[in-house]
Amino acid sequence: MKNDHQSDVWIERACHLGAVGLSVTMAFLLRFDFSIPNGVFPILRQAVLLAALTKLPIFDWVGFYRGLRRFASIPDLYIVFLGNLAGSAIFAAISIFWIGPAMPRSVLLIDTLVCFLATALVRFSVRIRDEAFLRERSGDGRRGIIIYGAGAAGAELVHEIHSNRCTRYEVKGFLDDDPLKQGVLILGVPVLGSGRQAFSVVRSLNRRKPVVDEIIIAMPSATGPQMREALANCRAARIPCKTVPGIEELLSGKVLTAQVRNLSVHDLLGRQPVKMDETPVQASIAGRSVLVTGAAGSIGSELCRQVARFGPACLIAFDQAESDLFRIENELREKYPELELVTALGDIRDPHRLADVLKAHGVESIYHAAAYKHVPMMESHVLEAIRNNILGTWNLVRTARHHNARSLLMISSDKAVNPICVMGATKRVCERIVSARNPDSGGPKGASVRFGNVLGSNGSVVPIFQAQISIGGPVKVTHPEARRYFMTISEAVSLAVQASTRSQGSEIFVLDMGEPVRIVDLAETMIRLAGKVPYEDIDIEFTGLRPGEKLLEEINDGQNAGILPRCLEKVQIIREQPLTWDIVADWINELEILLMARQEPQLIQHIQKLVPEYTPAAKCTHVQAEQKLLAGSSLRSRSALLSSGVRENGKAGKNGKPRPTAAPTQFIPPIAYEQ
Numbered sequence: 236m237k238n239d240h241q242s243d244v245w246i247e248r249a250c251h252l253g254a255v256g257l258s259v260t261m262a263f264l265l266r267f268d269f270s271i272p273n274g275v276f277p278i279l280r281q282a283v284l285l286a287a288l289t290k291l292p293i294f295d296w297v298g299f300y301r302g303l304r305r306f307a308s309i310p311d312l313y314i315v316f317l318g319n320l321a322g323s324a325i326f327a328a329i330s331i332f333w334i335g336p337a338m339p340r341s342v343l344l345i346d347t348l349v350c351f352l353a354t355a356l357v358r359f360s361v362r363i364r365d366e367a368f369l370r371e372r373s374g375d376g377r378r379g380i381i382i383y384g385a386g387a388a389g390a391e392l393v394h395e396i397h398s399n400r401c402t403r404y405e406v407k408g409f410l411d412d413d414p415l416k417q418g419v420l421i422l423g424v425p426v427l428g429s430g431r432q433a434f435s436v437v438r439s440l441n442r443r444k445p446v447v448d449e450i451i452i453a454m455p456s457a458t459g460p461q462m463r464e465a466l467a468n469c470r471a472a473r474i475p476c477k478t479v480p481g482i483e484e485l486l487s488g489k490v491l492t493a494q495v496r497n498l499s500v501h502d503l504l505g506r507q508p509v510k511m512d513e514t515p516v517q518a519s520i521a522g523r524s525v526l527v528t529g530a531a532g533s534i535g536s537e538l539c540r541q542v543a544r545f546g547p548a549c550l551i552a553f554d555q556a557e558s559d560l561f562r563i564e565n566e567l568r569e570k571y572p573e574l575e576l577v578t579a580l581g582d583i584r585d586p587h588r589l590a591d592v593l594k595a596h597g598v599e600s601i602y603h604a605a606a607y608k609h610v611p612m613m614e615s616h617v618l619e620a621i622r623n624n625i626l627g628t629w630n631l632v633r634t635a636r637h638h639n640a641r642s643l644l645m646i647s648s649d650k651a652v653n654p655i656c657v658m659g660a661t662k663r664v665c666e667r668i669v670s671a672r673n674p675d676s677g678g679p680k681g682a683s684v685r686f687g688n689v690l691g692s693n694g695s696v697v698p699i700f701q702a703q704i705s706i707g708g709p710v711k712v713t714h715p716e717a718r719r720y721f722m723t724i725s726e727a728v729s730l731a732v733q734a735s736t737r738s739q740g741s742e743i744f745v746l747d748m749g750e751p752v753r754i755v756d757l758a759e760t761m762i763r764l765a766g767k768v769p770y771e772d773i774d775i776e777f778t779g780l781r782p783g784e785k786l787l788e789e790i791n792d793g794q795n796a797g798i799l800p801r802c803l804e805k806v807q808i809i810r811e812q813p814l815t816w817d818i819v820a821d822w823i824n825e826l827e828i829l830l831m832a833r834q835e836p837q838l839i840q841h842i843q844k845l846v847p848e849y850t851p852a853a854k855c856t857h858v859q860a861e862q863k864l865l866a867g868s869s870l871r872s873r874s875a876l877l878s879s880g881v882r883e884n885g886k887a888g889k890n891g892k893p894r895p896t897a898a899p900t901q902f903i904p905p906i907a908y909e910q
């Protein structure tokens with residue numbers, strides 16, 4: 236590529252040399268009506284020599300040869316203009332001084348104009364060739380495409396396709412919803428209609444070859460609903476669609492055509508992924524000994540990958556799941572051969588094992604992702620949830636204190652806010668344990684990050700829907716109005732490492748995850764992405780909210796007390812009054828006694844002492860639970876919801892409306908997934 240550019244520069248220089256000589260000659264010819272007197276030839280020769288000697292170095296100096304000729308555009312024309320103005324002025328001054336009054340002044344003027352035109356022609360020649368001639372080649376297996384979105388990204392895509400000989404696309408037109416753009420030409424390509432007219436536009440275009448093979452959605456800053464609508468319109472036209480990357484990648488200046496790719500669910504989740512500055516993270520991890528609990532799980536393993544990138548002195552991957560730990564160990568050793576990696580098999584409920592690990596490796600920073608997390612399963616394993624999540628966290632915090640760890644960051648969940656499930660309640664307790672501190676004593680700076688649903692994590696809705704779609708459905712959704720906040724795994728982990736860097740202790744970090752996504756919309760979109768029609772090819776079945784599940788998760792409790800000014804874009808920080816260490820220790824002692832006695836109702840009451848907002852799902856019927864949530868959500872009433880034909884465990888009908896069936900007496904989860 237570099238060599239290509241170098242040789243192109245030399246060709247361009249040679250052409251400019253010719254252009255300079257020719258324009259001086261042309262100026263003399265025009266000045267003398269194409270019959271130059273014999274006596275003027277020596278002056279012409281001198282003028283050509285002087286023009287070459289003065290103008291060419293100036294062309295170089297103003298930056299004629301920095302840009303690629305394939306992508307020549309208006310800024311290049313400006314540079315050509317500037318170069319000619321400066322070059323001609325210096326040429327005029329030198330030639331008047333050198334040649335004297337014999338140098339015709341009008342020649343200088345004509346030369347300036349002709350030279351500008353000739354050098355501009357050289358600059359744009361490659362683009363003109365690519366756009367005007369190579370595009371004309373047809374019948375060579377080109378793919379007809381429509382670009383959905385006649386904005387900057389769409390125009391850039393057309394520009395690239397036109398100027399890149401290797402792309403096999405032929406842009407047949409744009410689709411855009413803006414009425415002002417209808418019928419206009421953008422880089423010679425017409426806007427043929429709105430998104431909803433995709434079907435008729437494709438049908439009329441297909442009368443001429445090449446037919447439309449693909450629609451490329453070029454809306455890098457589209458919201459989730461806009462993307463979903465675009466996808467539905469493409470499906471209506473029965474044409475496969477792809478998309479261009481988000482604005483971040485576009486701004487990074489990568490070649491656009493190379494990045495046209497299939498749509499993924501990430502495109503449909505309604506917001507741009509949040510990217511954070513990594514510099515402070517690097518400083519806080521490099522050279523430190525870092526422990527990740529739950530390292531074999533989806534979030535823990537991603538944490539290990541991210542931490543490994545920043546060069547810790549030692550990374551300790553701690554988990555009780557032997558095979559998964561083995562897998563992440565192999566992966567990390569392969570990817571980071573230099574990394575000082577320790578895989579520690581162990582249970583966070585075992586304080587001695589934790590103490591061994593922290594002591595042996597001088598752990599300084601801890602990321603705590605080990606937990607039981609599946610809501611319905613924990614509802615039927617209350618004691619296990621409490622023992623694992625609460626006592627495990629307590630052990631870890633105590634051991635970290637004892638071994639002088641500097642920071643401890645716990646991965647919490649949006650289910651910890653106003654919890655109605657035991658999993659959420661245990662996470663809320665863990666947040667309080669991690670934040671606890673005594674003003675006069677040391678201990679790690681403890682903080683939590685609250686995640687929404689992490690796309691693609693173990694048991695998350697996306698892989699489960701994918702599996703259900705791959706066997707022809709039905710796709711099982713708990714409730715037509717169930718909504719969740721989603722984040723990508725890289726967002727989740729980046730938030731966690733950023734939070735651990737910025738924490739002063741006792742905070743809860745919450746990412747602004749945009750609008751919650753309706754699970755049924757996600758299901759429909761995923762069915763469409765698989766090339767099928769929801770409710771026709773693949774049914775959606777409503778199985779009813781399962782024990783402990785809400786219609787909508789919240790990300791904070793709505794009381795804005797304790798919200799700190801943002802130190803990270805899109806991240807809210809909540810700081811509440813931390814409990815003292817002694818209060819927590821007493822509370823845990825009582826908990827252990829109740830656990831030993833296996834007294835579930837008393838345990839729930841005991842948790843409510845620390846988390847008074849916890850309303851166990853078993854205590855509120857599903858109707859109450861929904862009402863409680865509807866009151867706080869954007870949904871107005873359950874009757875409105877039911878009037879749309881929704882029944883728990885209802886099945887979607889062919890017309891897209893849910894088909895009512897008899898409501899069951901019991902909610903049995905078909906598959907335990909995190910919705």
Ligand SMILES: NC(=O)c1ccc[n+]([C@@H]2O[C@H](COP(=O)([O-])OP(=O)(O)OC[C@H]3O[C@@H](n4cnc5c(N)ncnc54)[C@H](O)[C@@H]3O)[C@@H](O)[C@H]2O)c1
Nearest residue numbers: 529532533534555556582583605606608648686689692693
């Ligand atoms: N995945 C999500 O969508 C999501 C969303 C919000 C919050 N979270 C929270 O993030 C954390 C991790 O979630 P995940 O998706 O990675 O779950 P996961 O099930 O994939 O991983 C959890 C890991 O913790 C380990 N673990 C559990 N108990 C342990 C113990 N006592 N000792 C040692 N290891 C133990 C498990 O073996 C497993 O490898 C959980 O606390 C979860 O509540 C997850």
